[in-house]
């Protein structure tokens with residue numbers, strides 16, 4: 058029998074810390090490994106699989122589109138990209154969409170649009186304020202925006218023009234602003250940092266500050282968008298509309314895609330020849346995106362995720378009473394973290410895996426859960442049972 062882990066070690070770059078499981082197939086919130094073992098997948102492709110694995114609507118769209126047209130070029134028009142853009146515009150506060158292939162690429166596009174606008178209207182202002190612990194991707198521009206020095210430093214010098222201020226600190230944002238500042242880039246909820254919530258009024262404060270200083274507000278909704286937090290876009294819950302929104306992850310049901318959205322007057326600054334990518338708006342990806350987004354919108358899937366979240370959060374909160382190591386349950390919709398008083402999240406994730414649950418440890422003291430939005434009550438209950446058993450197993454052993 059093939060030892061897939063050994064083969065991976067032999068042939069791939071060793072830049073990922075992979076869990077020792079070879080996932081072979083999935084259906085809904087469940088996956089099976091190559092030994093046939095079943096897992097509840099509460100990682101969901103890192104907040105990608107909004108509708109779960111092998112959703113029939115997404116699968117059918119891919120099958121049909123692959124027989125018709127997989128790829129042409131952005132020097133031509135195709136139907137799926139236009140239909141998906143129309144759907145996104147009709148279901149957001151924006152007028153136009155630019156498609157690319159990943160979250161990092163969406164951030165690159167947002168940076169270029171902001172700089173182009175600064176060049177055209179703000180006397181060449183180009184600096185962007187971002188946040189400590191914020192995550193925006195691994196390409197060099199997105200990495201410059203990312204607020205974790207450990208990710209950035211080995212690749213210095215990165216693109217200049219970024220500063221990082223503490224999360225939730227509006228006074229620090231104001232102090233960091235100067236006449237060269239063109240934009241503020243922020244995740245509505247910091248996902249990779251361990252699901253850090255915005256303080257009440259923080260995002261509104263950023264909006265007001267941008268308006269006062271004629272700067273752009275860029276929301277990175279790559280993780281929070283597509284229903285993840287209980288509404289189609291996280292900005293809806295804050296009563297704050299950004300100037301640019303970057304999305305990716307869940308947008309095409311697991312097929313690589315990214316996009317930025319903006320209003321007409323801003324989008325007009327990116328003119329012919331300013332930006333592009335070969336695979337952007339690819340018919341296969343946008344057909345998958347159209348099927349995914351239509352299904353999510355028509356079936357009110359974000360609300361379904363919000364209902365599931367209530368059950369998930371209630372179950373997790375009840376653990377706080379029984380397990381002193383559980384200090385906090387935070388997040389919104391199907392983007393939830395369990396805070397721990399000990400740095401044992403890796404051990405808990407391992408104990409969950411052994412018991413048939415895939416969970417994620419973005420921080421040594423935090424477990425993150427990002428199941429599909431249509432995860433059933435029974436699956437939520439079973440996942441919570443496993444998580445609780447795993448935490449008990451790990452924490453009943455005294456810390457080293």
Ligand SMILES: Cc1ncc(COP(=O)(O)O)c(C=O)c1O
Nearest residue numbers: 159160161192193194248279280
């Ligand atoms: C908020 C946020 N921005 C950007 C990215 C980068 O997206 P990608 O990995 O598709 O490049 C991620 C990925 O986790 C993310 O969570």
